[in-house]
Structure formats: C-alpha cells, structure tokens
Amino acid sequence: MNAPIPHALPGAARMTDVHCAECSAYQLCLPIGLDALNGVRFDDLIGQRRRVTKGASLYRAGQPLRNLYAVRCGYFKTRRPGPAGEQVTGFEMAGQLLGMEAISSGVHQSEAVALEDSVVCNIPFSALETLFEEVPVLQRRLCRLMSMEIDREQHLALLLGQMRAEQRLAVFLVEIGCAYAMRGYSPTQFQLRMSREDIGSYLGLTIESISRLLARFTKLGLITVDKRAVVLHDPIRLAAMANGIAPCSPLA
Numbered sequence: 001m002n003a004p005i006p007h008a009l010p011g012a013a014r015m016t017d018v019h020c021a022e023c024s025a026y027q028l029c030l031p032i033g034l035d036a037l038n039g040v041r042f043d044d045l046i047g048q049r050r051r052v053t054k055g056a057s058l059y060r061a062g063q064p065l066r067n068l069y070a071v072r073c074g075y076f077k078t079r080r081p082g083p084a085g086e087q088v089t090g091f092e093m094a095g096q097l098l099g100m101e102a103i104s105s106g107v108h109q110s111e112a113v114a115l116e117d118s119v120v121c122n123i124p125f126s127a128l129e130t131l132f133e134e135v136p137v138l139q140r141r142l143c144r145l146m147s148m149e150i151d152r153e154q155h156l157a158l159l160l161g162q163m164r165a166e167q168r169l170a171v172f173l174v175e176i177g178c179a180y181a182m183r184g185y186s187p188t189q190f191q192l193r194m195s196r197e198d199i200g201s202y203l204g205l206t207i208e209s210i211s212r213l214l215a216r217f218t219k220l221g222l223i224t225v226d227k228r229a230v231v232l233h234d235p236i237r238l239a240a241m242a243n244g245i246a247p248c249s250p251l252a
Helices: 036-045 125-134 136-162 165-182 196-203 207-219 235-242
Strands: 049-052 057-059 067-073 075-082 085-093 111-114 118-124 189-191 223-226 229-232
Touching (some): 085 136, 085 196, 118 125, 165 207, 165 229
Antiparallel strands (some): 075 111, 223 229
16 A cells, blocks of 8 residues: 655655666656666766755746756646746656756746755756767657657646636646656645645636635545645545546535
8 A cells, every 4th residue: 555645755865866777756757768878878967966945946937948857856836927927837746857848949938946845857958969869769758758748738728728627626636646656655645735826826726716626625525635735535536527527516
C-alpha cells in the first residue's frame, strides 16, 4: 500500500549531490531509457543542481532560453499573462521538465515559481541540442515530453471551455492523485501544495467557488479536507464526475 505523501518532500538539502541514475524521479525524467554510457554523458551535461526556495522564480516571462529544468524534488506552478491578469497554467512536480514552451521562440513565455523548497537540474539547451545529434533516443524522449505537454494544454482548454465547475475540480483532484501515484505515493491521501487561489486560477474559477465546491464534495462524502491535506474517500465516483458520468447531486 502506498504511503501518503509527506508534508514536505525529504532530502531537498542533499538532492544537489545525487546523480541521475540515483534520482527517485529518474523513471519519469528526460534521460530514462539511455544506456549506461549515454546516461553518464547526460549526467555530465547538467550544469548544476539548483535549489529554489519557496516563492522564488526559477525563470520569468521574457527571459531568454538558456536551460531546460528537470524538477528533482519539490513543486512548481507556471503562470503567464492573460487578458484578466496572470493565469496559472500548470503545476509541476518531480520528474517533470520546465521551460519547454521557450524552445520555439528562444524566450520564456511563462514564469515558474516554487511552491515549496525545491531542487532542479539545469540542462543547458545548446549542449543538449548537440547531444541530440549523437543520441537520437534522447531527442525522441524530449519530443514525447513535448507531446504530453501539448496534450495537457489542450486538455486544459477543454476543461475551461466545456466542463461544469464541479467537473473541473473533480478532474483536478483525480489528476493530482494520479500524479502522486506515479511517484510511489498514495493517490487518495495527499497535500495540495498550491493555494486555493492558484487552483481557481488554473481551473478558471473564483477562490469562493473552489471553497464552496470543496465543502460540497465534503458534504457528499467524496473527500475530507484539513487545510491542505486531502483524502479522497470515493475516487471511483470522483472519476465518474470527472468524466461527466456522475453529477454532483443532490446538493448541486
């Protein structure tokens, strides 16, 4: 049985000294699938492993692309300017790659902010492009990650454009649980690293709507919320709501 994710990911102070093959996020990260020799070459490519304190920006919109960033431990949100102000566009955790949106233009279009003390691996992009020519499997892996990011953004557009408010929140909770499960943690007991305001920005809802929906889900017996600790008591029904099968009734 998977253990619930701890309040803070352990070992952040020591993670700067860990090599790729020893990293707990290796199975989700860019170098997965490389043989031992090319794995070492990729490890040598990393310029530094950088600590980012809670609330600090890893990069900002308008800055030139110099590195991609693999999240080694911790949690980030990405946000970019929108018609109604800044909008949160994603939440990234261990094993995910930040900065890919800048590859086409060479300039970051968004800002990445640490939601807790985190560690990232700086991957110099120019050196990475050179390595692509020698290790094609690495380029295919990046293309796969970029495809997954495009799919996520299309899913977000669908989420904001067609789904009811309660369906959006159900999708969010189910997806957060799945993300934790992929990292060996419980899919039904976890901490929300982001604020309710961030969740509302991501889902296109007000903070009042988020609070009201969480209270409604609690009353229905679907979840329990204690500050940022969440327990999913009925993940099957939540998944059905996320897929538009089960309505949030009779309290809707």
